[in-house]
Amino acid sequence: MDNFIPKTNKTHPIEKKWMVKMVINILIFIGIVYYVYDIKYLKDSIFIITFSIIYLWLYVRNYHYEFGETHITLKKGVISKSEQHVLYGRIQNIYFSQSFVDKLLGLASLSIETASVYVNPRDKKYGNVKISIPGLRYENALDLKNTVIELMKKNPIDDAQSGL
Numbered sequence: 001m002d003n004f005i006p007k008t009n010k011t012h013p014i015e016k017k018w019m020v021k022m023v024i025n026i027l028i029f030i031g032i033v034y035y036v037y038d039i040k041y042l043k044d045s046i047f048i049i050t051f052s053i054i055y056l057w058l059y060v061r062n063y064h065y066e067f068g069e070t071h072i073t074l075k076k077g078v079i080s081k082s083e084q085h086v087l088y089g090r091i092q093n094i095y096f097s098q099s100f101v102d103k104l105l106g107l108a109s110l111s112i113e114t115a116s117v118y119v120n121p122r123d124k125k126y127g128n129v130k131i132s133i134p135g136l137r138y139e140n141a142l143d144l145k146n147t148v149i150e151l152m153k154k155n156p157i158d159d160a161q162s163g164l
Helices: 016-037 042-061 100-105 138-154
Strands: 064-067 071-076 082-087 091-097 107-114 118-120 125-127 130-137
Touching (some): 016 100, 100 107
Antiparallel strands (some): 064 071, 071 082, 107 130
């Protein structure tokens, strides 16, 4: 591809609105737990909220993806780090989703899934590779979805790459 420019978390970032939405979800959860169990300890909720905000901030800072010319690279993790590489030809499903709150905030999530089986050498497990990018601006999520579809057409997988 001539003059291909990769799309990354720098060009299509996770929005701060998503973090606010997640903090509100945590507050609602804490409110329900406190109501159901009649808990009166404010210091515990302040600790949980502070920990949640710090964890979300670290999660976004350590979440890096790149839609390159031949594959997608995803690096993520706060406590446990992981790195995934997905060839465009192996992609089976692309999910574009918005909850009601996401629509109000102009956000969307993009999920990509392969149907191919992979081996995790450390755990000796098989499964599908799933990549999920939450909290994107609606336009950015749609742009990434269209980019993936275009790159899937330009990078089909042949039998020699299938691993069979």
